[in-house]
Amino acid sequence: MASVWIIGVGMTKFGKHPERPVEDLGTEAVLEAIRDAGIDPRRIEAAYCGHVFQGMVAGQRVLAQTGLAGIPLTNVEDACSSGAVAVREAALAVRAGEHDVVLALGMEHLTGRFRGALTPAEDDVETAVGMTMPAVYAMRARRHMEEFGTTRRQLALVSVKNKRNASLNPCAQFQATVSVEEVLNSRPIADPLRLYDCSPVSDGAAAAILCSDAVVRALGARKPVRLAAAALRTGEVEIGLSSMAIEPITQRTAAAAYQQAGIGPDDVDLAEVHDCFSIAEVLRVEGLGLFPVGEYPVRLERGEADIGGRLPVNPSGGLLGKGHPLGATGVAQVVELVRQLRGDAGPRQVEAAKVGLAHCRGGKAAGIEGAACTVNILVA
Amino acid sequence: MASVWIIGVGMTKFGKHPERPVEDLGTEAVLEAIRDAGIDPRRIEAAYCGHVFQGMVAGQRVLAQTGLAGIPLTNVEDACSSGAVAVREAALAVRAGEHDVVLALGMEHLTGRFRGALTPAEDDVETAVGMTMPAVYAMRARRHMEEFGTTRRQLALVSVKNKRNASLNPCAQFQATVSVEEVLNSRPIADPLRLYDCSPVSDGAAAAILCSDAVVRALGARKPVRLAAAALRTGEVEIGLSSMAIEPITQRTAAAAYQQAGIGPDDVDLAEVHDCFSIAEVLRVEGLGLFPVGEYPVRLERGEADIGGRLPVNPSGGLLGKGHPLGATGVAQVVELVRQLRGDAGPRQVEAAKVGLAHCRGGKAAGIEGAACTVNILVA
Numbered sequence: 056m057a058s059v060w061i062i063g064v065g066m067t068k069f070g071k072h073p074e075r076p077v078e079d080l081g082t083e084a085v086l087e088a089i090r091d092a093g094i095d096p097r098r099i100e101a102a103y104c105g106h107v108f109q110g111m112v113a114g115q116r117v118l119a120q121t122g123l124a125g126i127p128l129t130n131v132e133d134a135c136s137s138g139a140v141a142v143r144e145a146a147l148a149v150r151a152g153e154h155d156v157v158l159a160l161g162m163e164h165l166t167g168r169f170r171g172a173l174t175p176a177e178d179d180v181e182t183a184v185g186m187t188m189p190a191v192y193a194m195r196a197r198r199h200m201e202e203f204g205t206t207r208r209q210l211a212l213v214s215v216k217n218k219r220n221a222s223l224n225p226c227a228q229f230q231a232t233v234s235v236e237e238v239l240n241s242r243p244i245a246d247p248l249r250l251y252d253c254s255p256v257s258d259g260a261a262a263a264i265l266c267s268d269a270v271v272r273a274l275g276a277r278k279p280v281r282l283a284a285a286a287l288r289t290g291e292v293e294i295g296l297s298s299m300a301i302e303p304i305t306q307r308t309a310a311a312a313y314q315q316a317g318i319g320p321d322d323v324d325l326a327e328v329h330d331c332f333s334i335a336e337v338l339r340v341e342g343l344g345l346f347p348v349g350e351y352p353v354r355l356e357r358g359e360a361d362i363g364g365r366l367p368v369n370p371s372g373g374l375l376g377k378g379h380p381l382g383a384t385g386v387a388q389v390v391e392l393v394r395q396l397r398g399d400a401g402p403r404q405v406e407a408a409k410v411g412l413a414h415c416r417g418g419k420a421a422g423i424e425g426a427a428c429t430v431n432i433l434v435a
Numbered sequence: 436m437a438s439v440w441i442i443g444v445g446m447t448k449f450g451k452h453p454e455r456p457v458e459d460l461g462t463e464a465v466l467e468a469i470r471d472a473g474i475d476p477r478r479i480e481a482a483y484c485g486h487v488f489q490g491m492v493a494g495q496r497v498l499a500q501t502g503l504a505g506i507p508l509t510n511v512e513d514a515c516s517s518g519a520v521a522v523r524e525a526a527l528a529v530r531a532g533e534h535d536v537v538l539a540l541g542m543e544h545l546t547g548r549f550r551g552a553l554t555p556a557e558d559d560v561e562t563a564v565g566m567t568m569p570a571v572y573a574m575r576a577r578r579h580m581e582e583f584g585t586t587r588r589q590l591a592l593v594s595v596k597n598k599r600n601a602s603l604n605p606c607a608q609f610q611a612t613v614s615v616e617e618v619l620n621s622r623p624i625a626d627p628l629r630l631y632d633c634s635p636v637s638d639g640a641a642a643a644i645l646c647s648d649a650v651v652r653a654l655g656a657r658k659p660v661r662l663a664a665a666a667l668r669t670g671e672v673e674i675g676l677s678s679m680a681i682e683p684i685t686q687r688t689a690a691a692a693y694q695q696a697g698i699g700p701d702d703v704d705l706a707e708v709h710d711c712f713s714i715a716e717v718l719r720v721e722g723l724g725l726f727p728v729g730e731y732p733v734r735l736e737r738g739e740a741d742i743g744g745r746l747p748v749n750p751s752g753g754l755l756g757k758g759h760p761l762g763a764t765g766v767a768q769v770v771e772l773v774r775q776l777r778g779d780a781g782p783r784q785v786e787a788a789k790v791g792l793a794h795c796r797g798g799k800a801a802g803i804e805g806a807a808c809t810v811n812i813l814v815a
Contacts, residue, residue, distance in 0.1 A: 101667075107491060110556050110558075111487060111512065111514050111556070111798055111806075112512070112513065112514050112798040112799075112800055112806035112807065115513075115669050115670075115798065115800040115803065115806040115807065116800045116801070118669055118800075118803075119672070119800050119801060119802045119803045124669055124670060124671050124672055124802075124803045125668065125669055125670070125671040125687075126668070126669055127666075127667035127668055127669065128513070128667075128669045128807070129511050129513060129520050129523075129524060129667070130511065130512040130513060131509050131510065131511055131512075132491065132492075132510040132511075132512060133492065133495075133508070133509060133510060134491050134492050140509050143509075144509060144524060144527075147524075147527050147528050147531040147533055148527050148531075150531035150532065150533065151527040151528075151530035151531040152530065153527055153530065176490050176491070178490075286507075287481075287507035287508075287509070288505065288506070288507055289495050289498055289504055289505055289506055289507065289508050290495075290504060290505070291504050291505040292499070292504055307505075418491055418492040418495065419492070420492055420495040420496045420498075420499045421496070421499060422499045422500075422504075423495065423498075423499045423504045426491075426492035426495040427492065427495065427508070
């Protein structure tokens, strides 16, 4: 299989940007990625834009602002995995030999579309009657507690770790650390989850420039990072509670990614995973095989997932600390991994990181256990 | 370049289907394509779904109904080119060697989202103050009349031809022919365009199954059709009226497609083009180089674009006759071309058709001359 390389990354600060249109955020991320790659922007042959709520031809509006108008651009949407899918489709275009240099952009302006939390679509009856995302993850937390003895305090440690990591990341929405007590005393959202167990409403954009073997050699790119796998799966038919405390969709997507990369979970040095809620990080890292099923909460207590621990999880701050502008998230994970694998992550640098894994999961569709899951694996 | 083949197609009747959810329409098209290909559905390894207004993870909702849940699916959006882009991305996944059999689905349920004509997005100021699509194409019609002497009666001939072709297509929204007088006397929409110059609001879905060389050989597929080119371009920066009576975005996209297919416009035997308005067909076929710039209206009068003419245009009925459920349109064009190239088009069969071209164009973004244009070329 032909290799695909990432030669430039950029992202905006995540947070509330009510005064900035989404095109502005997208443009900032794209221009930073171009500068980072050190290439002539005219070398970019095609683009993919991942977003959920930004309306028709949102990616083209960014191209029009950046001087890149004219090239092929495909907008992609797979709920919270949209940005990760933009990276995957960009890689497929390179591997197909269709394009040598391709831009993957992810962006979202949620404060411009929603007042407060995201509201369900009019025809989404299940959510309208109460099966909101916080409610679903609250049930999953209860189930994990029931099956594995996970404690409320252990869940809080996910938020404590990720907000601490975010405080070391200038692009993160939250810059302040929180204590276990602050998590436990924050406003109730869906029992047992509290406000600080939930990822925030965010605006932001992130971009990565992918290229072929031939281009990476010709450019003599500075510390290129190899995209060793880009796996995507839709959920399978769900029966009863089979996917509450474990996550089959993540297990299957990870298996596909490990096979494509020719590595196993033991080879992973750091991971950015989809911690939309504190319990979600637990389900993700256990589903990915990075920690034994049911044991992550205890391992977390021992510091194994800290920067400096056995396997740092969400050194960027994750969704809980860095923020979660839906379409931007999957690309921002790749931005963080590239910075870590280059050794450019500053105070949150993971030592000797060679293999990084990014995981997203999102969306729902009646009868299946999740709409889309992605695992991207990067190798220094 | 590895070849990509189309081995199965299916589509619903286009029209008003207020009682049927979009997932239902999508499922019908997918199941017909599977039956047409004669393959075990478990051979489908991945899917792309083109739509504009069907909400988050719409494609996954169809997978959940068809028994295909679990495979990778990417929703794609490029306005009216969304379905054509689904075909292109499916082809890239095959060419990359990632998947051997890939489903391209396009679908849209417009009557479920809009009462009457499509309404602009809240932040689309240009459209809100009057630059609606009918108004834009009315100006383009006036400009073509001014520059090339095109007459109002000649424009009506586009609608007359396409509704006549639609009357031969059981999948078409309109089954009745119209006369020139009926077009000219229909309700005014945006002068000089009348109701019968405009494509309707439609619901529908279309699907195609693409595969690699290896699979087409192993299956011994019945009359496979080769996808010889799948080109996509975004509009370039627009200056003044430079793209009113001519269509540079179509010219550039066509040039890329002809180069990829290794053919020229003289090799094309039939074309399905994006006739969202009568004038649009004129601009498309001239931009594609299928007829000399400024001459199509006269050639149309001579019957050159009729079924049985030198180069039949929109034998399916086109958007004006078959209907225009946005995301479905680009895939439905491919469905028609496959049926024509196989010799399966019944009373609207184009004789000895070997090379078919499909063109879509859609969307707008401030400062550029159109958001997305696609040209797919199929060879028997």
